Amino acid sequence: MSTSNQDSPFSEDELEQYRFLAQKQSRSSLVGGHTSRRKGKSLEFREFTPYQLGDDIRHIDWRASARYRGQGDWLARRFVAEEQFKLVISVDVRPTMMLPGVLTKWQVGVWLAKAISWITLKDENEVVLHHLFGQKDKPHLLQGKRGLKRLRASLKQFQTHAALGEGVNLESIQKHLPPTAVWVIITDLYFGETEAEQLARAIVRAQNGLRWVILLELDSWPYEKADMGTGAYQLSVSELSKNEADIDDTALQTIENRIFAHRQKFLQTSQIDLHGLSQSWVWPAHNRPFDSAAFFRECFGKDLVLRNLFRKDL
């Protein structure tokens, strides 16, 4: 099935059901933590203090504890009022995301942005929709049920694509990443070394600033590899840059190795993998037509990081 103008693979009922299941999920499956929220209570974060015997163990910020203290030294959050959950979704809209043709990574990113935005807004939280690349684009702020009504219109901003070589768009979201915010980055990681360096540093800063950063990698290489096969090709992402290559199995392996090395380097630099907050959605390793909506639902359903994002007891 092609990525045509299908609005979303999920209906609102399905998203509601997903939200319900996610909030029922037990704490044991938690792979990370964020500020807890208590319905009816206003919790406003004030500071970190060392854990004292008798404090609510749910207020322990394990990441902060691991970073700043040795083992056994824990930091607990102290709140003034209920903290609102802020979700910043950065979608990579460079030309590499416009492939493969059977189901573009861009389409998956938009669907994903819509799904998690809907769930977040349904919980009366904030959503910030943001172009990961392209210096000129401003983020879109959405809040609560009112934001739900504007969600569809805001998602249209992702129809404009960044060009190859455009830098990471970080300045515009600095003010939208307060501590305890969750920053979801949807990308295929096929950016250059300079952009990788910039983004990795930004992620490190965000994490140091007590923010969750979730990297959702869209990996289409298995499909593209199977679809291209071997032969003499003039490869290009866009019309501007073309590269003639004689592709055999060795060349395919080389490409794969390079992609893997690039990813590993980025994960290491950005320290995301240390916290288990990266996920990969991998395209099928065949070039047969497949149901793109089913693929998306399967990937979305299996993604534990996203599911934990919407846990009620946190």
Added chain:
Amino acid sequence: MTFVIVLLGLAGLVFVIHMAHPRYKPRRLSSARFARDLPKATQSKQRRWRPGNPLRSRPLYLQLLFIVLLIGALLATFVAGCNGRQTASDKGIGVWVFLDTSASMSTQQGEVDRMSFAHQKLAEGIEQMQAVGTGLDVCFRWTTFDLALAEWSDMDSLKAAAPRPLGTNTGLIQEAVNGLQTAVSPPAACSITHILVISDAPKPLWLDGMDADIPIIWQDISTPVDNWGFEDIYARNPLTSATNDVTVEIAIYGAPPDNLENALTILSPTGETIEPEWEASQGSTRRARFMPEQAGAYELNIVPGGAYAYDDTAVILVQKTDQMRVDWQLPDAALPQMMGWHITSDTPSLRVVPVGAVPEDEVPTLVVGASYELLANTPTPAAINYFVEGSLLLADVNLDAAETLGLSGPQTLPGFSEVLKSENGGIWLAQRREPLAAYIPGLPQLRDDNLGRFSMLVFLNAVRWLSQSQPPAPLYELTSLNSPEAAPGRLPLHPGEGNTSKEPASYLEITDIQPTVTVTREEPIWHYFLATAALLFLVERGLAALGKEQWH
């Protein structure tokens, strides 16, 4: 041609090489940046070789063009009619200047003479030619002409040449031009593009019909002026050697002088003034005669003269002889002594012989018959039945009276034609033209009757007729190349030089002299092909090294 075939083979090889370049299928790949600089494919069995489309290869066109240029360089040496050469030419002006230095160029024309006017015209013309030929090669060749050509190294030396007392031979220019056009020798330092003639003679007739490759500009710088002067001076043919009768012909061009008769003065060798006898005026020529009493130099002057001075003075040499030289071969020598003739066989001007002894040399011969005593008063006088009307031998002869003489004569005179003949076949008078000879019946009879008158008349007629074939010794000769200066007995009375009243007739103008191709050469063209091929090679290699991917 082998080389051409080899190069064509190279062109085909280039084509095949480009076909062998694999055809790269365009493909969009999101991870394309990871596919740069891949190691060379080693699994050839998995590689699908597809012949590439060489026409899509940009370097192919440059390489093919390079080979085409090499082929072109080779073919350029074989192209028929071209011989692999191109014609290149240089433009310039090369003028061969002919300046008239004949006697008539000394004619006064206004304030200056014609030669000065010619110099001025020449200077103006050179200035104009050098202005037109600015930036081009402008050269000159300097020649004067009258009865001969003379070369000069530069204009200053040319201008130093003055008019000479000689005539004008315009045919020399025609010969020079023809020689220039047919010359097979290497061109001179100055490649001639135009001929410029400056003269007071009108353009010659041969110029109109001349089909010359080199244009001829004829500048007649003359303007009509009045002139009068000696045109010819000659002596009349004497019957006897008693005196020479000198005739002076004076030509008048334009307005005649007020009193020509008073203007002419003739001085004898002793300095005495001689008054000539003038003939009645006949058009533009006046004649005067005088009888030189003695041999020697006679000086003739016309004062005032006309605009042309060389015909105003003449010193002639009169060689007067007292006696006519006669080879008298008759026994009776009384008559020549009476005539005052000098009897000599050394260079005679007349020979008198009896009939039957007629020589065949060139000396005019008077053949005298037996005698009138023997031939006249025959018992049966015969009538004249034949005579040549208008013959000089019969000048003033009364034929009726002659019939009464009863003359007889020979029936034949070999080599002679009859002039007067009787009905019985007797030849009374005869003549021969080659060599000159005349037959008369006998010597003159000194008696006062028909016979006396007839015999004397035919004798004198015969002598006069025989004497006219021998012109008298000339009174002068014309100046020549060997003797260009006037002297006693040598006069610059060249025909036409004194005619100063004719209207000028030029041909073209000096402004018609424009830059023309002076040198045409053939240059090979193959090296242009080769240079272009080398340049193209550098461009192609440069693009392959430094250019975008499509040039690799």
